[in-house]
Structure formats: structure tokens, C-alpha cells
Amino acid sequence: MKIWLDGELRDLESARVSVFDHGLTVGDGIFETVKAVHGKPFALTRHLDRLTRSARGLGLPDPDHDEVREACAAVLKANPMPLGRLRITYTGGHGPLGSDRGEHGPTLFAAVGETTRRPDVTAVITVPWTRNERGALTGLKTTSYAENVVALARAHQHGASEALFGNTIGHLCEGTGSNVFVVLDGEIHTPPVASGCLPGITRALAIEWTGARETDLPLDVLDRADEVFLTSTLRDVQAVHRVDDQELDGAPGPVTAKAMRIFDERVGQDLDP
Numbered sequence: 001m002k003i004w005l006d007g008e009l010r011d012l013e014s015a016r017v018s019v020f021d022h023g024l025t026v027g028d029g030i031f032e033t034v035k036a037v038h039g040k041p042f043a044l045t046r047h048l049d050r051l052t053r054s055a056r057g058l059g060l061p062d063p064d065h066d067e068v069r070e071a072c073a074a075v076l077k078a079n080p081m082p083l084g085r086l087r088i089t090y091t092g093g094h095g096p097l098g099s100d101r102g103e104h105g106p107t108l109f110a111a112v113g114e115t116t117r118r119p120d121v122t123a124v125i126t127v128p129w130t131r132n133e134r135g136a137l138t139g140l141k142t143t144s145y146a147e148n149v150v151a152l153a154r155a156h157q158h159g160a161s162e163a164l165f166g167n168t169i170g171h172l173c174e175g176t177g178s179n180v181f182v183v184l185d186g187e188i189h190t191p192p193v194a195s196g197c198l199p200g201i202t203r204a205l206a207i208e209w210t211g212a213r214e215t216d217l218p219l220d221v222l223d224r225a226d227e228v229f230l231t232s233t234l235r236d237v238q239a240v241h242r243v244d245d246q247e248l249d250g251a252p253g254p255v256t257a258k259a260m261r262i263f264d265e266r267v268g269q270d271l272d273p
Helices: 044-057 065-078 146-157 203-212 219-223 252-271
Strands: 002-005 009-010 027-035 083-091 107-114 121-129 161-168 172-175 178-186 187-190 227-233 234-242
Touching: 002 065, 002 083, 002 172, 002 252, 009 065, 027 044, 027 178, 044 065, 044 083, 065 083, 065 107, 107 187, 121 146, 121 172, 121 227, 146 161, 161 203, 172 219, 178 219, 187 219, 203 234, 227 252
Parallel strands: 121 161, 121 234
Antiparallel strands: 002 009, 002 107, 027 083, 083 107, 161 172, 172 178, 178 187, 178 227, 227 234
């Protein structure tokens, strides 16, 4: 395996980040996960734009898009695979053992790992913890991900692949690594960015391509939705057949199935929409 780290490809043994890197010591970093199909990244421009928004939200220097593109191309060429999870990570760099940043500049690395296409349907649970829609990191894709690790572990313990959060005012928000959509009377709805959810790349494309509406939704909408589906970089559009202990018969339902079909067709037409 070859990994891009600070300007060059390295093998796995030599690709090492300092133990004083702020991304490790205090979670001061951002990242993007990009789907790569036969060595070609999907929606890379949108991912780079969000990487920059996240950097600005943390007060990091803007990442050099040309360098990031070079890094992505290099690791994809060096590690050929039919379907890959391309990970771009950008941190505050070498710093002190505290919240203050050092003066060494950011760390950039990119790596890719092989993955497989997700099942068409999955199960989810809701968790008692909340997303803070007014937090300093709200809407940013940061490496401060431990909350998601805890929630996802609980989901796995209950035979589910994802955990869904409400926010501090009891509205439906998002999953640990996905956005959530519900179908009510034939119409597709998803929580607005103001709910505290991450503005997902696949979420945005699904809204554009299906006409989904951004709607403030109470968390208990999951109890009465006709259909539920998730979107994310590696899930694309994925139907939900169970929420907690409630089965959604016939998943994927007709609206979700159409959304899945539209997404697959549009992705096949343009790898950088």
C-alpha cells in the first residue's frame, strides 16, 4: 500500500505522523471520504469545496486543491482496486500538548482502502445522545469523531449499521456518517442544515436529483414515516427496513427505489457532478 503524506508517496512503514500532531492530540483536523470507482474519484470537486469550508471553520489555512488532487490521483494509481474508500485528512500539524496550535503548518495525507458495495437495505437505531446544532464544529467534517464511534458501536450491538441522532430541540438530525431522509405521503423530506447535520455531498445530490424538501422534522417522524433511507458517500442511497424495533415492510419502498435508481443513473453519467 502507498500513502501520500506531506508531498510524496510513501509505503505503509514510512508513512508516519508525529505523536505531537494536533489531529492526534486534540482532534484538530478535518477529513473527507471519497468514493473511488476503478481509480476515479466521485464528486471530488464538491468534496474539496467542503474540505475548504471545514478548514475555514476550524481556522486552518485553506488546503491547496491542486496538491490534494495530486495526492488523490497518486494513491489511486498506486493502489488499483474496483471500489475504494479514499480518505483525505488535513490536520493542524505538529503542535504543543494542548489546544494552542504550533507554527509548523498543517499535515496532509491521503490513503485508500478497498471496500464493497453496500446492501440495498439496512437497519438503524436511534440513540439518546444529541447533536448540538449550535456548536462550534456544527456542519464541519472534523476528526473529532469519538461521539460517532460510541454511537456506531451501539448500533452494531443492536444489529444495525447506523445510529441516528436528534438535536437539542428534539428534531431529527443525522446519522454517525450519513444523512437521513423520510417519505411522508409520497414526498421526500430531510432535515435542514440548520438542524446541525453535516451538509453531505450525497445528501445535496439526492436533494437536487429527487426534489426532496428540507424540513424540520420531530424525531418521532421515524415512527410514522412511510419509508426511510440514508445517504452517504459509500452508501449512495440505501433503504432502511428497520428503525429500532419497528419494521418497515417492503423496503425499499417505491419512492426510495426510484431515488436509488435515479442516483445510480446520474452517477453513471458524470463522475464529478
